[in-house]
Amino acid sequence: MKNIITSLSMTIVGTFLVALAINLVSVPNELGDGGVTGLTLFFHYTLNFDIPKTAFVLNVIILIIGWKLLNKLTIIYTLISIAALSFFLQVIQPAPFIPDNQLVAPLVSGVIMGTGLGIVIRGGGSTGGTDILALIVNKYTGISVSNALLMFDGVIISLLFFAIGLEKGAISIVGILLYSRILNFWVTGYNPKNALFIISHKHEEIGNEIMDKVKRGVTIFSGYGFYSKKQRQILYVVVSNRQLMAVKKIVHNIDPKAFIAVNDVQQVDGEGFTFLREPEEMTLETDESILNPNG
Known part of the structure; x- marks a missing residue:
């Protein structure tokens, strides 16, 4: 029940931010957008369609497409999000934000929109529209x-070029690119991770020191040195950026000749890398994508 309440709260808050970005920035500055929002704005700019009603109809159509393909809990959250989005678009009427510098508008819209979408998807749902299609593709x-x-x-933005012109269309792309990066930040985690492969004849001592000092689990793989023709033990450990230097220092102190390979990790799921921090891990940065379609 606690998880359900958290997910619903995130869906409502995120949807509110999406609606705020549209009414506060996008519409007053005649900016384009992506997804169903972009199609809704296209119909509004060209045919003067009502934004809340158009968004609701288009979202329902795409929701029907995704009904049999997505996790049913995600669909339920999406239904709530669609209704909330139409409601917020109708009732939220803030003073328009029209900056003197045209580039500021898509930046503000991108930050608010990306944060809103990220919160919704992080909570296990979507704001409807192409979010659903994106979840299906994922x-x-x-x-x-x-x-x-x-x-x-x-x-979709290509269609909007015909409605808002080349200049505003190009500026709109700035906002879309920004909110795409911010969304990725929310979905894949708050802090990138590093995977280390460590080869050393002192692997036992190094592994124990990493678990004791850095509080990270270590996995041992059996390898074979092609040049030396000897069996090798390979340590594998995933750590945050702040822990990377600590691990490297441990390895170098124990075995200065150890071989270390470091790879960037975009996303880590599993024990020790959870969305909600465990009490004993409060000092560590953690992340996990909790998109329902991915389990």
């Missing part, structure tokens, strides 16, 4: 949600 192809959204947005 589920069956492995393409990240942000990149899938970017592809859909590219098609």
